[in-house]
Amino acid sequence: MTRHGELGTALHRWRDRIAPAEAGPPADESGRAAGLSLTELAQLTGLSADYLGRLEEGRATSPSVQVLTSLARALRLSDDERRHLFLLAGQSPPAVGRVAEHVPPSVRRLLGRLAGTPVGVHDASWNLITWNPLWAALVGDPAELPPRGRNAAWHHFTGQPSRITYTPEQEARFEAALVADLRTATVHYPTDVRLRFLIGELRRVSHRFGGLWNSRIAGSHDTGVRTVHHPDIGPLTVDCDTFTVPGCDLRIVAHSAAPGTEAAERLRLLDVLGAEITARAAEQAPAAEAGEPASAVGHRPLTADH
Incomplete structure (x- = not known):
């Protein structure tokens, strides 16, 4: 699987684990799959459902830092997951403010x-x-x-x-x-x-x-x-x-x-x-x-x- 395919798979799996209620009450609950729909994720991120679909299919291959930040926030990713998202997208992971001197x-x-x-x-x-x-x-x-x-x-x-x-x-x-x-x-x-x-x-x-x-x-x-x-x-x-x-x-x-x-x-x-x-x-x-x-x-x- 290519890096872009791995990015799409990860986004889809993270979307599936979010309760639909996170995006507000849907118009129709009947027969829907678990997790957020692309439309609901679009509402949370301010991105278009079409663009999100192309990301998951590997047809949109260069998401910006702003897009990735919005996705990480909407999908409630952990710090490790956020880092993984950025790496899959070919971006440097989110920075921290100062070089740490702490020795575990x-x-x-x-x-x-x-x-x-x-x-x-x-x-x-x-x-x-x-x-x-x-x-x-x-x-x-x-x-x-x-x-x-x-x-x-x-x-x-x-x-x-x-x-x-x-x-x-x-x-x-x-x-x-x-x-x-x-x-x-x-x-x-x-x-x-x-x-x-x-x-x-x-x-x-x-x-x-x-x-x-x-x-x-x-x-x-x-x-x-x-x-x-x-x-x-x-x-x-x-x-x-x-x-x-x-x-x-x-x-x-x-x-x-x-x-x-x-x-x-x-x-x-x-x-x-x-x-x-x-x-x-x-x-x-x-x-x-x-x-x-x-x-x-x-x-x-x-x-x-x-």
Whole structure:
């Protein structure tokens, strides 16, 4: 079935589950099918019954955002159903006002159980908001950076000091994915002032970012290889994977090394450094959130000056 056919099927099924009384008393109740008729849906949405019929038959293929919004309201769709409707119609799902920084308890628990893997969690703007001790031990303690410095795009495109190096091909893929993610974020969060400010500043200070932004480059995160130059244990090459948390636009970045390799052994040694960083942070920071062990994660909410 084509996407347009799937849209029509979904609309028909959603229409069938709405009680006819939602559109007011019909002229004749005898012999009618359950659910709203196209005429009744037209009354609720202000659209023509003919157009709605063509939508369900797949003959009208490009409904506008305004049409989709009216349909979602009339059909009383849930948030997930509304998102599905927009995606079926080839439109970006309805946006929310601001990039969320909330990390669900399930993600925090996951971090706490990945003691042997350096893991950092970023929001849709690529602000690093949560990390575990081994992440800090491997790439440097993010708590020592200003809020703006904990944004991956700002850190990379403005040439801030970093322990990580790339080959030209690795760097090109990484940059394309970052820029594509930020462009997607502006679609999902069009009224987020901090996101707009970040992008404006990056375009102003980074010729490289500005060129990629204007090119409308497309990119996605795949399993990549990074070389980390650690001041105590020397260089180690690790794999890097980026995972997206459904429903909250978080990016979980994890570094790993194949078992039995020298890099894997060095990561185990870094666990000791990670524990030391956590101990220092515990002496300086407020108590961890209720129910979360102090050693599970590091968390620094970003401020508006990024």
